[in-house]
Amino acid sequence: MSETTNGSASAARVAAAIGALTLRATRAGLYGRLTSGVEGVDATTYPVLSGLARVGPVTATKLADAIGMDRTVTTRYATRLQEAGLITRRPDPADARATRLALTDEGERAVTALRAAMESFLAEEMATWPPGEAATFAMRLERLTESLAQGEADRSG
Amino acid sequence: MSETTNGSASAARVAAAIGALTLRATRAGLYGRLTSGVEGVDATTYPVLSGLARVGPVTATKLADAIGMDRTVTTRYATRLQEAGLITRRPDPADARATRLALTDEGERAVTALRAAMESFLAEEMATWPPGEAATFAMRLERLTESLAQGEADRSG
DNA sequence: TATTGTTATACTCTATAACTATA
DNA sequence: TATAGTTATAGAGTATAACAATA
Numbered sequence: 001m002s003e004t005t006n007g008s009a010s011a012a013r014v015a016a017a018i019g020a021l022t023l024r025a026t027r028a029g030l031y032g033r034l035t036s037g038v039e040g041v042d043a044t045t046y047p048v049l050s051g052l053a054r055v056g057p058v059t060a061t062k063l064a065d066a067i068g069m070d071r072t073v074t075t076r077y078a079t080r081l082q083e084a085g086l087i088t089r090r091p092d093p094a095d096a097r098a099t100r101l102a103l104t105d106e107g108e109r110a111v112t113a114l115r116a117a118m119e120s121f122l123a124e125e126m127a128t129w130p131p132g133e134a135a136t137f138a139m140r141l142e143r144l145t146e147s148l149a150q151g152e153a154d155r156s157g
Numbered sequence: 158m159s160e161t162t163n164g165s166a167s168a169a170r171v172a173a174a175i176g177a178l179t180l181r182a183t184r185a186g187l188y189g190r191l192t193s194g195v196e197g198v199d200a201t202t203y204p205v206l207s208g209l210a211r212v213g214p215v216t217a218t219k220l221a222d223a224i225g226m227d228r229t230v231t232t233r234y235a236t237r238l239q240e241a242g243l244i245t246r247r248p249d250p251a252d253a254r255a256t257r258l259a260l261t262d263e264g265e266r267a268v269t270a271l272r273a274a275m276e277s278f279l280a281e282e283m284a285t286w287p288p289g290e291a292a293t294f295a296m297r298l299e300r301l302t303e304s305l306a307q308g309e310a311d312r313s314g
Numbered sequence: 315t316a317t318t319g320t321t322a323t324a325c326t327c328t329a330t331a332a333c334t335a336t337a
Numbered sequence: 338t339a340t341a342g343t344t345a346t347a348g349a350g351t352a353t354a355a356c357a358a359t360a
Contacts, residue, residue, distance in 0.1 A: 008276060008277075008280050009292075010280075010283060010291035010292050010294070010295040011276040011277075011279040011280035011283055011291070011295075012272070012276050013295040013296075013298075013299060014279050014283070014291075014294070014295050014298055015272065015275045015276050015279055016211075016299075017295070017298045017299050017302045018178065018298075019204065019207065020225075020302050020306060021175065021178060021179065021302050021305070021306075022178065022179055022184045022187075022188075023204060023224070023225055023226075024226070024350095024351085025225035025226060025306075026225065026302075026305065026306045027179045029306070030179075030305055030306075031179075044326090044327070047176065047180060050176065054173075059341070059342090060341075060342065060343090061340085061341060061342080067180070068177075068180055068182040068183065069180075069181070069182060070328075070329070071341085071342080071343090072328090072329080072330085072342090072343075072344085073327085073328070073329085075341095075342060075343060075344090076343085076344090079343090092341090095336080095337075095340095095341080096335080096336055096337085096341095097335065097336045097337065097340065097341040097342070098336095098340095098341055098342080099341080099342065099343095115169070115172065118172045119165060119168040119169050119172050120165075120168075121304075121305075122168040122171050122172055122301070123165050123167075123168035125300070125301060125304055126167060126168055126171070129297070133293070133297075134167035134168070135166075135167050136290070137167070137171070137294060137297050137298075138167040138168075138170040138171050138174070139170075140286070140290075140294050141170075141171055141174045141175075141294075141298070142170055142173075142174050143282075144279070144282060145174045145177050145178050145183075147278075147282055148178070148183065148187050148278075149177060149178075149182075149183045149186070149187075181327090181328085201349090201350070216318075216319090217318080217319065217320090218317085218318060218319080227351075227352070228318085228319080228320090229319090229320075229321085229351090229352080229353085230350085230351070230352085232318095232319060232320060232321095233320085233321090236320095249318095252317095252318080252359080252360075253318095253358080253359055253360085254317065254318040254319070254358065254359045254360065255317095255318055255319080255359095256318080256319065
């Protein structure tokens with residue numbers, strides 16, 4: 001059985017890589033290095049900041065759903081980011097119970113800088129790949145990640 | 158500027174996928190589902206069990222280095238796995254200070270089953286890809302993961 | 315004096331429940 | 338009665354320091 005046509009050998013390598021990537025030391029190092037120097041942002045609050053930038057001004061509950069994080073955790077981390085001057089809380093005009101979270105100008109700048117740092121690192125690695133391969137890789141990784149996360153959503157819903 | 162030849166667009170998508178993959182909810186769901194039903198194994202102890210299977214019988218310190226985990230955490234999780242009957246501790250014949258960790262037969266079976274579950278899921282997804290693409294993807298992901306983890310190793314060493 | 319394994323301590327993160335205000 | 342936001346509590350994970358035994 002040839003290696004190039006045997007899917008299970010590749011699957012094992014992908015499983016090992018995912019294991020290494022999700023290992024605490026790797027994550028902490030990756031995001032810790034990335035966010036060091038930005039007040040209020042670390043590996044735990046980064047998803048809130050990044051998610052808010054992606055989905056735009058929203059309520060805490062909707063943001064929590066969007067980033068796959070608990071409501072209570074989201075609101076607590078939002079407080080930290082607010083104290084650091086990166087996000088604002090304003091009453092939702094459509095619902096007096098709700099609060100709309102939004103990035104401040106400083107928050108926008110922080111997100112832009114953090115994303116640029118991460119993306120430039122990846123882009124540097126991917127620049128050496130054959131033309132078109134980066135786009136294919138990105139698509140495969142996106143779909144694989146969705147499948148892995150989806151399995152969980154199926155279970156709890 | 159075309160999308161297919163612009164590396165930064167792909168880099169942004171890869172960055173987002175890595176963010177989703179390393180998110181706590183995704184990790185917890187993925188490994189929690191995987192290890193449920195195996196006594197003593199969860200998302201935190203799995204790296205110890207899996208790492209021991211990969212590098213073979215070793216001392217706790219060497220295993221800790223191999224899996225990028227703290228010595229104190231490794232020995233504590235090893236105790237849990239030992240209590241569950243999955244690993245054994247034996248004196249190292251070459252160094253009276255050291256202890257050799259090794260999988261029991263039950264531990265071997267647990268690792269085999271857990272890996273098979275993870276790999277079969279990935280293999281199923283990858284089976285639909287064009288021939289050869291799985292191997293390329295595995296190689297790219299391996300190298301990218303190494304680079305991301307390496308950046309951290311460079312920093313602390 | 316350095317290293318191995320381990321335990322103790324304090325600290326952070328997370329999950330569950332409970333509370334207030336509004337729908 | 339249900340939902341949004343928030344806070345309180347307890348539990349789990351982690352890092353740092355310290356210890357005894359051996360190199």
